Amino acid sequence: MATMTRTGDELSALNRRLAAKPAAHLKVEGLSIGYSTLRGRFRAVEDVAFEVPAGTNLGLVGESGCGKSTVVKALMGLQPASAHVTGTALLDGQNVLGLDDHGLRDVRWNRIALITQSAMNALDPVYCIGDQITEAIRAHEPVSRATAWARAEEMFALVGLPTARLREFPHQFSGGMRQRAVIAMALALNAGLLLADEPTTALDPIMQSQIMARIRGIHAHMRRSMILVTHDIAVVAETCENTVVMYAGKVAESGPTTAVLDRPLHPYTMGLQNAFPRLPVPGQPRQPLISIPGVVPNLLLPPPGCRFASRCPFATDLCRNVVPPVVQMGAQSAACHFTHRAEEFRAAAAQPETWRSLKGSA
Known part of the structure; x- marks a missing residue:
């Protein structure tokens, strides 16, 4: 007893x-992770930043x-011993990297x-x-x-x-x-x-x-x-206050979940939305599922410009040759040259023929 x-x-x-114990605060800045291979450095993650x-x-x-x-x-x-990690991840002020x-x-x-x-x-x-x-x-x-x-x-x-x-x-x-x-x-x-x-x-x-x-x-x-x-975007919509969308090792878009899913700024986020089923809206035609054509680029030799350019229906020579800046629009941010045309792109991205042709009007 x-x-x-x-x-x-x-x-x-x-x-x-x-x-x-208090809930933790995490701030990640400039996180890049590469792996040494026989064919060179594999750039798995590059310049990732977010805050929790x-x-x-x-x-x-x-x-x-x-x-x-x-x-x-x-x-x-x-991470394995072959990984090369740079950047900071401040957990309540302490860098855990x-x-x-x-x-x-x-x-x-x-x-x-x-x-x-x-x-x-x-x-x-x-x-x-x-x-x-x-x-x-x-x-x-x-x-x-x-x-x-x-x-x-x-x-x-x-x-x-x-x-x-x-x-x-x-x-x-x-x-x-x-x-x-x-x-x-x-x-x-x-x-x-x-x-x-x-x-x-x-x-x-x-x-x-x-x-x-x-x-x-x-x-x-x-x-x-x-x-x-x-x-799974549906799981994020149910669970998370904020969202970071990654593509080919880089952050494509981030912001409050409601804003990112309702008003995406990056064509990749628009494509992800189209690939998930939605409940039908009474009086409106059912939204078709649209896949994103193409494959993720080889990160041993990443492309010189936007990493999504080869799969983006709105890509131009600027996108293919120049790394896009991270543009802040309110609480959202996106790495895209054409965030100012996001509303136009969202309407076009909802049409299956836009992705089939991969020929945008940008």
Whole structure:
């Protein structure tokens, strides 16, 4: 009985300490990441900048291979040894890029937590789930194993998993349950910044909806800062206050989610919108799905101008030869030479023949 009382008191004290943690503020500037290959430097990310105010959600959007996950891994210090990283990522004023092993141990799970896109690869197959969560807790908090286990039980209850299953191994969980277990581990220390890297990858649509609903509910309850990495605009629209659209390793557009999705300034954002189904509007013809033709450029030899120029129906010789400036329009910004013609381009981009011909009138 005395042991249970001590555990309960210690757990209460632990929960108070963790609840007192503030949401984190992150400011990324000039982030560039390259990899050394036999064919030269592969420029995976170039001059990326964005900000996550404390307690807000940022959606990092773009097609596969645009550099979203590379940015997230750099924030956690998970890039391979061959990576060359420059720029700054200020987490509450501290630059987390280039930290040594000791500095990274203090940051990971404690200040920044990661929900990976492959839960099976994120969990150690030879340890039960409960031991893995308690290890993360005790690495940062001076508590007993019993208290850390009790905290893990609270996290399992929060994500909707039976606490008895903490003693089971990853292979005994379904894909959706493993994803919830990873979310529970990420929340265990109430880190100020949560990185959700494609958290519903490889799950069926019903489970995807359940996982995202769980993440949204937890964020509303705990008010942590979060970066949600996804290629799904619909998920961003439901979840995030602000959005950054990436293409071929660079930021194409950023701003408040409502503005970016309702009034996109960059042709790539317009193309992404057209590729996602929308609910029909009574009295109006159904909007056709329009794919973006072409492929992402080779980042071993990126084009001299706008990286989207070869796939953009509005591109001119200026776009193909000169890197576009980042133009600020209110709270939005876009890297495009023709942001002043965005309204005209939006109307044209909604027509399938615009993308089929790839011949704009700019």
